[in-house]
Amino acid sequence: GAVVSQHPSRVICKSGTSVKIECRSLDFQATTMFWYRQFPKQSLMLMATSNEGSKATYEQGVEKDKFLINHASLTLSTLTVTSAHPEDSSFYICSATGQGGYNSPLHFGNGTRLTVT
Amino acid sequence: AQSVAQPEDQVNVAEGNPLTVKCTYSVSGNPYLFWYVQYPNRGLQFLLKYITGDNLVKGSYGFEAEFNKSQTSFHLKKPSALVSDSALYFCAVRPSLGGSTLGRLYFGRGTQLTVWP
Numbered sequence: 246g247a248v249v250s251q252h253p254s255r256v257i258c259k260s261g262t263s264v265k266i267e268c269r270s271l272d273f274q275a276t277t278m279f280w281y282r283q284f285p286k287q288s289l290m291l292m293a294t295s296n297e298g299s300k301a302t303y304e305q306g307v308e309k310d311k312f313l314i315n316h317a318s319l320t321l322s323t324l325t326v327t328s329a330h331p332e333d334s335s336f337y338i339c340s341a342t343g344q345g346g347y348n349s350p351l352h353f354g355n356g357t358r359l360t361v362t
Numbered sequence: 363a364q365s366v367a368q369p370e371d372q373v374n375v376a377e378g379n380p381l382t383v384k385c386t387y388s389v390s391g392n393p394y395l396f397w398y399v400q401y402p403n404r405g406l407q408f409l410l411k412y413i414t415g416d417n418l419v420k421g422s423y424g425f426e427a428e429f430n431k432s433q434t435s436f437h438l439k440k441p442s443a444l445v446s447d448s449a450l451y452f453c454a455v456r457p458s459l460g461g462s463t464l465g466r467l468y469f470g471r472g473t474q475l476t477v478w479p
Contacts, residue, residue, distance in 0.1 A: 249405075251405065254403075279466065279467075286472075286474075287471065287472070288452065288469050288470060288471040288472050289406075289452070289469050291466060291467075294466060336403070338405050338406070340405075340406075350396055350408040350411055351396075351406075351408075351467055352408065353398075353405035353406040353407070354405050355404050355405040356403065356404060356405045358403060
C-alpha cells in the first residue's frame with residue numbers, strides 16, 4: 246500500500262519550453278504533497294508544500310511563478326516548470342503523507358530527471 | 363530551528379561486517395525520526411521510524427536504529443552488511459511542534475554507504 250506514482254521518469258526539453266510533472270497517490274488520499282529538488286550528491290531541497298484545494302506554500306527562494314504547483318484532487322498534484330532553462334535541470338521528487346497523519350512516513354515517487362538543453 | 367546532521371558523507375564496510383550510519387538532530391518538541399534509502403535515479407524508500415516507545419526500532423531489510431534522547435541521535439545499524447545495501451541513506455526528522463513547520467520533513471544531507479564484497 247501507499248504507492249506514489251510520478252510521471253515522467255525522465256524528460257528532455259528545450260530551453261524556454263514548459264514541462265509538467267505528475268504525482269499521483271495510487272491507493273490512498275493525499276491531502277498534502279511535497280515537492281523536492283535534488284542536486285547531484287546532495288540532499289533533498291523542499292520546494293513547496295501542496296495542499297489539496299488550496300494554493301501551494303513555497304519555500305524561501307523558490308519562484309512560484311516558475312514552478313507552478315496544482316493540487317486539484319486528493320490523488321494528484323502537478324509541478325510545471327515554466328520557461329525552463331538549463332539551470333533547472335535536476336532531479337525532482339514528489340512525496341505524500343499517508344492517512345496516518347504525522348506519525349506516518351512520507352511516501353515518495355521515483356523522481357523525474359529533467360534535462361533542459 | 364529544526365535540523366538533521368549526518369556527519370559522514372561516505373561509509374565503507376566489508377560485506378558481513380556490522381554497519382552504522384550516524385544521525386543527530388535538533389527539533390522542537392518530541393521528534394518523529396525516519397530513515398530512508400535511495401538507489402540511483404530513484405525516489406526514497408522508507409526504512410524505519412521512531413515515534414515513541416522502545417528506543418530500538420527495527421525496520422526493513424534487517425536495518426534497525428537506536429534513538430538516544432540524551433545524545434539527540436538516531437543512528438542506523440545493521441549487524442551484517444550486504445553488497446546490495448550499497449545506496450544513499452537519509453535521516454529525517456519531523457517536528458511534533460511548530461505551527462507552519464508541522465508535518466514537513468527535514469532531511470540530512472545523506473550518507474553514501476558502500477559495501478564491498
